[in-house]
């Protein structure tokens with residue numbers, strides 16, 4: 001008894017000591033008083049959002065800036081480091097302020113309990129840091145950042161106490177983090193114009209407010225606004241920039257729109273002449289100057305340089321040298337204008353030179369870019385980054401960044417409908433970029449936001465804090481946490497993972513096996529009959545799981561539909577449409593008839609896509625998303641009714657029974673170099689066990705003649721009969737050299753034969769590159785001669801860093 005009593009006493013005193021010193025639970029059940037400085041628009045917005053959040057979750061009464069608060073109240077003080085505070089809190093706060101002052105977007109929490117009065121002080125090193133701290137708390141009380149954009153329900157809380165411990169947040173890994181709204185013509189634009197914001201008939205201030213709120217809640221800070229012809233320029237609506245300021249979002253413009261202009265909407269050839277710097281220089285400079293003058297007092301990230309009116313090369317430059325020379329001149333003029341109006345030293349004005357498409361060629365051809373401009377590297381539109389900074393470039397004051405696609409319009413084929421970029425690919429490429437010091441700006445081409453919600457979350461989470469990912473947090477874990485938080489579902493992540501994996505083999509938009517330009521007739525897939533059946537079964541099984549996994553809690557149904565059900569089912573139906581057509585095509589054209597079961601199944605799947613999409617647009621969330629989902633963007637042939645695809649030649653893909661696949665991670669031995677090595681990775685991969693050559697920052701290719709020193713993988717295979725002919729295919733991911741001047745090379749030696757060098761590198765938009773990105777593979781085949789019966793080996797030597805080998809295929813003839 002005595003013992004029990006003393007244990008109780010210890011627990012009791014420990015509890016009182018803890019709650020006196022550092023109260024970590026906040027009681028929202030009574031009055032909440034939010035104290036904040038009303039002079040800063042973002043702080044006001046944050047306070048308002050927080051008030052609304054609290055009121056939606058608790059029944060508490062929320063006041064602003066009450067001087068005399070009752071003892072029972074919870075005071076939440078929102079402040080920026082250095083701002084004054086009441087005398088009794090000064091001591092507490094001064095140490096904290098010292099730690100965060102001068103940092104970028106950092107926040108801290110300090111709890112105080114005095115005389116039964118609770119105070120939580122949220123301090124930001126700057127206004128955005130403060131907003132992140134406050135909205136992090138909103139998330140904690142149950143307001144998910146996706147509450148509006150994915151209808152994640154806000155649940156009334158029965159437990160009023162939320163634990164918050166004294167903390168100082170990380171400083172974001174990447175300084176500027178955001179999205180590019182692009183190719184919005186089939187989703188975001190019609191939805192905004194006809195459903196959400198009919199008053200402007202466009203993506204206007206009301207829509208932007210919602211987008212900016214999402215960005216802020218996801219701890220992002222940057223937008224490249226929508227810029228397609230269907231949308232008015234961002235600055236067309238004077239209020240847009242004020243809304244951006246209210247939400248603390250920095251505005252930039254895409255790679256094609258220097259100096260905060262949208263040429264498609266704002267440059268009128270009829271009245272302004274050609275958008276040609278060679279023939280119309282003064283008008284163009286004036287056009288830029290007017291805009292810079294207009295927006296100089298806002299927070300902007302300036303795109304520098306000049307391309308064509310839209311997404312094309314600069315007009316009028318007859319040679320690449322001329323384009324280089326003229327772009328250099330243009331940059332000087334633009335910097336003169338920035339200096340004149342923005343009134344800051346140039347190295348404090350964020351400026352981006354996006355090395356996208358032909359601009360990368362200009363850079364490769366020697367274009368000089370002033371040191372304080374950020375080099376924004378880009379992917380090849382399909383998720384493979386085309387280059388990153390070398391050692392010298394890494395020393396640039398302006399640093400580097402990445403522009404990355406999760407959605408794309410263009411050659412060889414669009415993917416504007418669903419969001420299927422493999423999260424593991426995003427993770428791999430962006431981790432590589434981070435390691436190569438691309439830390440100044442990350443922009444994700446997110447299409448219409450929906451249905452690319454998860455790509456956006458992952459990209460921005462990595463940009464905000466890379467550490468957990470560097471320390472081994474897998475993307476799968478990230479996805480699980482996300483679906484758990486949004487859908488209270490442990491199964492959904494596994495289902496989505498299968499969806500991404502199947503789309504890694506072939507995206508739903510690529511199932512027509514056609515290309516955007518020229519528009520070819522859609523033809524049968526190149527899956528073998530066995531693969532067709534396996535893929536069909538996989539999708540059909542997945543569909544069942546998706547339906548079985550529907551949340552029992554009906555309030556989660558809408559979120560589940562848009563985040564899990566629609567993308568997976570729609571992608572499955574698109575696959576089935578083609579896979580059943582493949583079966584149908586097995587019959588010669590003359591024998592095909594309209595009642596064929598396979599054709600009927602294909603038609604049924606086509607119809608299901610229409611039905612699912614109609615539900616998305618008309619019934620989901622009570623019609624909130626009307627016009628958001630278009631299941632045939634740009635009307636490409638892949639989206640056609642199967643009857644339009646009937647007169648297609650059969651294409652027989654022969655099964656190869658004598659193929660042996662070896663996952664690249666299944667080597668029999670590995671020898672590492674001194675500071676160079678092969679690393680096994682489970683994803684992104686087809687085989688589940690790939691290898692990657694590292695370190696990424698090696699900065700050079702290894703000497704292929706010194707095979708003894710090269711990291712080496714050894715594989716074995718058996719041949720049963722003498723004089724057997726075997727081909728060896730090496731399948732890699734279609735990565736690009738990690739920096740200019742390097743390749744995508746490996747050495748390969750079969751038995752004791754000579755070492756051969758293989759390079760997976762592709763150039764520009766070659767046919768090979770097109771096939772690679774459509775299949776996520778790069779392949780080389782060694783036609784081998786005869787082998788005698790017995791055990792044979794082949795060795796793979798590392799030459800270039802950042803080569804990912806997936807698997808090998810031995811084809812026995």
Ligand code: REL
Pocket residue numbers: 182183254256311381405408409410445
């Ligand atoms: O993905 C891109 O960055 C470009 O292709 C875009 O700038 C462009 O607007 C494209 O959507 C086609 O119009």
